[in-house]
Amino acid sequence: MTNAFASMLDSHDVILADGATGTNLFQMGLQSGDAPELWNTDEPDKIIALYRGSVDAGSDLFLTNTFGGTAARLKLHDAQDRVRELNQAGAELGRAVADKAGRKVIVAGSVGPTGEIMEPVGALTHAHAVEMFHEQAEGLKEGGVDVLWLETISAPEEFRAAAEAFALADMPWCGTMSFDTAGRTMMGVTSSDLAQLVETLPNPPLAFGANCGTGASDILRTVLGFAAQGTERPIISKGNAGIPKYVDGHIHYDGTPDLMGHYAAMARDAGATIIGGCCGTMPDHLRKMREALDTTARGERPTLDQITSALGPFTSASDGTGDEAAAPERRGRRRRRA
Numbered sequence: 001m002t003n004a005f006a007s008m009l010d011s012h013d014v015i016l017a018d019g020a021t022g023t024n025l026f027q028m029g030l031q032s033g034d035a036p037e038l039w040n041t042d043e044p045d046k047i048i049a050l051y052r053g054s055v056d057a058g059s060d061l062f063l064t065n066t067f068g069g070t071a072a073r074l075k076l077h078d079a080q081d082r083v084r085e086l087n088q089a090g091a092e093l094g095r096a097v098a099d100k101a102g103r104k105v106i107v108a109g110s111v112g113p114t115g116e117i118m119e120p121v122g123a124l125t126h127a128h129a130v131e132m133f134h135e136q137a138e139g140l141k142e143g144g145v146d147v148l149w150l151e152t153i154s155a156p157e158e159f160r161a162a163a164e165a166f167a168l169a170d171m172p173w174c175g176t177m178s179f180d181t182a183g184r185t186m187m188g189v190t191s192s193d194l195a196q197l198v199e200t201l202p203n204p205p206l207a208f209g210a211n212c213g214t215g216a217s218d219i220l221r222t223v224l225g226f227a228a229q230g231t232e233r234p235i236i237s238k239g240n241a242g243i244p245k246y247v248d249g250h251i252h253y254d255g256t257p258d259l260m261g262h263y264a265a266m267a268r269d270a271g272a273t274i275i276g277g278c279c280g281t282m283p284d285h286l287r288k289m290r291e292a293l294d295t296t297a298r299g300e301r302p303t304l305d306q307i308t309s310a311l312g313p314f315t316s317a318s319d320g321t322g323d324e325a326a327a328p329e330r331r332g333r334r335r336r337r338a
Contacts, residue, residue: 003172005106005147006206008060009234014268014293017238017276018054018062019286021110023253025050025065035077037069040089047090051097055105057283058290061274062098062105063149064090066140067112070132072124076115083132084139091143108149108174109140111162118157126161133165141169148173151211151238154186156197167203174274176211176236179222183320190321191225198233209236212278215243216255216263217311220270221304221319227271237272239263241280243315253280261288262310265296270307 008015025036028046039047047065054062069087071080079086091109098105114132116124137148148171150162159175166173177185177194184190189197191210198208210222219239226235242255255263260277267275275293277285308314 019281057286087139095144109145129161137169195229207234211238261292264289
């Protein structure tokens with residue numbers, strides 16, 4: 001198999017990924033509690049529009065509408081027997097859009113968490129997790145994705161299970177975790193933990209990093225944490241468009257297109273190679289991100305003060321690493337980067 005994503009990593013200084021899936025689909029009429037993956041067969045024109053929105057805004061890579069495509073997630077909608085069908089359909093729609101783009105665009109098969117807790121804390125066994133991830137991976141592979149894209153993971157056990165499944169599918173992959181709890185994942189993983197974890201895997205990802213979380217400032221602090229480990233593996237930064245807030249009964253993200261443009265350039269300078277948006281990120285945000293990456297000269301690695309001055313304050317006192325979880329940001333950063 002030709003590894004188109006690896007080729008893009010070799011040829012591009014920076015890769016612009018896509019934005020939000022859920023936020024865009026909700027604007028198209030998806031209702032809370034509905035399974036977006038069902039739209040791959042029920043509303044294909046809307047999924048094509050989702051993909052085209054990112055491509056037209058300048059993205060080099062977009063994720064398929066398959067985040068909840070494991071049997072465990074689809075079971076909530078009585079669709080657990082449609083894993084291969086729905087993942088293949090989402091991938092085929094993406095392949096068609098990418099092939100008509102007039103330039104090289106990577107189709108990344110989105111694989112989200114199972115939603116279950118793995119042993120020893122929960123009941124999900126390693127073997128069953130591998131089985132579910134493998135089933136989804138085969139559907140995405142059949143649909144023509146270039147790379148598998150594990151995202152929003154919290155537990156290292158689930159990360160390892162997915163890596164094993166992707167090896168069984170013989171597919172290249174990337175992986176991100178969500179650092180949304182004072183610089184850690186829900187299961188306590190830090191940026192340094194993930195940077196070390198990926199190097200222990202028999203089938204390591206082509207790139208790794210962070211997605212979702214809280215806001216643009218926080219994810220850049222996490223990117224700095226990856227870079228501080230001295231990794232030579234490409235880093236992914238796919239942050240939310242600002243901080244989520246409830247406005248008139250709906251979740252609203254306060255990050256403007258201009259803010260996300262600043263975020264994109266700073267993410268690149270912080271050490272990220274693949275930069276995109278997550279929740280709240282719309283095509284207008286992506287256009288500003290594309291413009292910023294294309295027109296802003298590469299700069300020095302930003303300090304924490306520069307990040308907060310440009311993008312707003314952090315939501316926690318530290319990035320979750322070190323012995324002093326509540327240490328001031330600048331002091332904690334100097335100690336960890338020394």
